[in-house]
Amino acid sequence: MSSLRNAVKRVEHKERAQPASRRKLGLLEKHKDYVLRARNYGKKRDRMQALKLKAAMKNPDEFYFAMHRKKTEGGVHVLDGAETLPHDVVQLLKTQDLGYVSTHRSADERKAAKLRESLHMLEAGPRNKHTIFFDSEKEAKEFDVAKHFDTVPELADRAFNRPRKDTLEKAQVTGATNRRQLKKVLKKRDASYSELMQRLERAEKMKKAEVHLEAQRKVMNSKGTKRKVQEAKDGRPAVYRWKKERSR
Amino acid sequence: MKGGAKVVVEPHRHEGVFIARGKEDALCTLNSSPGKAVYGEKLISVEAPPSEDGTTSKIEYRVWNPFRSKLAAAILGGVDGIHIVPGAKVLYLGAAAGTTVSHVADIVGPSGCVYAVEFAHRPGRDLINMAKSRTNVIPIIEDARHPLKYRMLVGMVDTVFADVAQPDQARIVALNSHYFLKNGGHCVISIKASCVDSTASPEAVFAQEVSKLKTENFKPKEQVTLEPYERDHAVVIALYRPPKKSKSKD
Numbered sequence: 001m002s003s004l005r006n007a008v009k010r011v012e013h014k015e016r017a018q019p020a021s022r023r024k025l026g027l028l029e030k031h032k033d034y035v036l037r038a039r040n041y042g043k044k045r046d047r048m049q050a051l052k053l054k055a056a057m058k059n060p061d062e063f064y065f066a067m068h069r070k071k072t073e074g075g076v077h078v079l080d081g082a083e084t085l086p087h088d089v090v091q092l093l094k095t096q097d098l099g100y101v102s103t104h105r106s107a108d109e110r111k112a113a114k115l116r117e118s119l120h121m122l123e124a125g126p127r128n129k130h131t132i133f134f135d136s137e138k139e140a141k142e143f144d145v146a147k148h149f150d151t152v153p154e155l156a157d158r159a160f161n162r163p164r165k166d167t168l169e170k171a172q173v174t175g176a177t178n179r180r181q182l183k184k185v186l187k188k189r190d191a192s193y194s195e196l197m198q199r200l201e202r203a204e205k206m207k208k209a210e211v212h213l214e215a216q217r218k219v220m221n222s223k224g225t226k227r228k229v230q231e232a233k234d235g236r237p238a239v240y241r242w243k244k245e246r247s248r
Numbered sequence: 249m250k251g252g253a254k255v256v257v258e259p260h261r262h263e264g265v266f267i268a269r270g271k272e273d274a275l276c277t278l279n280s281s282p283g284k285a286v287y288g289e290k291l292i293s294v295e296a297p298p299s300e301d302g303t304t305s306k307i308e309y310r311v312w313n314p315f316r317s318k319l320a321a322a323i324l325g326g327v328d329g330i331h332i333v334p335g336a337k338v339l340y341l342g343a344a345a346g347t348t349v350s351h352v353a354d355i356v357g358p359s360g361c362v363y364a365v366e367f368a369h370r371p372g373r374d375l376i377n378m379a380k381s382r383t384n385v386i387p388i389i390e391d392a393r394h395p396l397k398y399r400m401l402v403g404m405v406d407t408v409f410a411d412v413a414q415p416d417q418a419r420i421v422a423l424n425s426h427y428f429l430k431n432g433g434h435c436v437i438s439i440k441a442s443c444v445d446s447t448a449s450p451e452a453v454f455a456q457e458v459s460k461l462k463t464e465n466f467k468p469k470e471q472v473t474l475e476p477y478e479r480d481h482a483v484v485i486a487l488y489r490p491p492k493k494s495k496s497k498d
């Protein structure tokens with residue numbers, strides 16, 4: 001019976017794409033994808049099981065040749081190959097670290113400066129002082145921002161641009177004008193500001209790291225007796241003082 | 249328009265000045281020599297609204313960095329009037345390499361004129377180069393303390409802008425105004441407190457400069473400090489030889 005059914009060509013059910021209403025969930029997983037995922041899962045599960053089994057079946061008294069070389073010091077297992085690097089090698093590595101950090105700091109600073117050229121912090125609110133001179137006390141008393149600047153009250157506080165009433169009537173905004181485009185544009189602007197902030201922050205952090213590395217390097221390279229006069233604090237490195245010595 | 253517009257440009261209170269938003273959030277002016285930047289500033293181009301016959305064109309703006317220009321900082325600081333408008337004639341003292349001058353030239357447009365005075369030769373060269381692509385800029389390499397030397401080049405102006413960073417700036421402005429500024433014209437001066445008196449408090453220095461202007465027949469209108477773009481700087485705007493009170497109506 002079934003073989004007969006197989007002889008007739010059946011409708012091929014194509015897999016659907018993600019319905020439009022669920023688009024935000026991303027691509028819809030197809031059977032093909034499921035198979036890959038399931039195989040991967042199965043493989044990992046089997047491997048875990050095998051390892052667990054091996055661990056459980058381990059003979060604690062088993063001998064390994066590595067045991068000959070291992071030792072403990074005061075009951076603590078010490079690793080071999082962990083001996084300290086020679087002084088001059090460390091010195092070299094430290095200068096390399098310093099070079100790396102300072103290169104990246106200056107790159108960040110340069111990029112931040114470039115961004116800042118066209119990010120003028122308009123919406124941050126005024127931080128300056130604006131003085132207007134009047135002839136009489138009376139004029140000063142009657143001062144009204146919107147009236148003085150010939151603008152609408154809603155824009156009176158917007159120091160970076162208080163368009164005049166006739167500018168508002170005549171001139172128009174160009175470029176993106178509908179709400180959707182506008183939203184997109186503002187999103188881009190916010191992204192630029194966040195990049196600027198991140199770069200400044202990172203440059204600041206690297207500056208700190210640089211100061212520390214520089215201090216370490218100087219201490220390492222120095223000759224003569226030194227004394228610590230101040231502990232490291234507030235993100236600044238410790239301060240040392242060297243004994244004065246005649247150079248010749 | 250594919251992909252939609254990437255910027256919004258809103259007109260500013262001061263004619264000829266604009267605010268652009270997009271990847272940038274910036275003050276700008278209309279570029280009077282499209283396609284060319286003067287000092288490496290960013291250019292922003294926008295599709296103009298279609299004209300009656302349906303053709304579209306591009307408008308190009310140049311970003312005006314308030315961290316580099318005192319005038320731009322003052323504009324964003326909210327000054328009432330910069331007195332630099334399309335068609336105005338402006339005497340600009342202390343033009344340096346002409347970065348700000350190029351924006352002033354954009355604002356005044358082809359019917360206006362900027363006389364840019366600078367006495368140092370090195371920035372003066374850049375200024376002259378800039379003036380080659382902006383015909384409304386007249387570069388003058390002279391000391392602003394001796395206006396007689398360039399009186400043949402400069403006519404009457406509507407506004408004197410000064411950013412010479414000299415302790416005797418008020419005197420320099422007065423001297424030039426005496427020769428070139430029309431009655432009822434304005435002066436816009438940028439004061440760097442530490443250049444005038446590095447011991448007094450900035451406020452005291454600004455007040456002192458304002459009173460100096462008063463004795464020179466100027467009537468101060470407003471003063472803005474330039475934070476967060478510059479520290480201890482102010483821009484003062486004053487009216488020259490105010491017309492006698494004739495309008496007793498108001």
Ligand SMILES: C[S@@+](CC[C@H](N)C(=O)[O-])C[C@H]1O[C@@H](n2cnc3c(N)ncnc32)[C@H](O)[C@@H]1O
Nearest residue numbers: 317342344347348366367368391392411412413
């Ligand atoms: C602070 S810079 C001006 C910057 C310029 N306004 C800008 O925003 O791009 C001051 C300039 O004034 C010039 N200067 C100083 N004293 C001057 C004088 N007596 N006559 C002409 N220029 C002078 C200096 O050479 C300097 O380039």
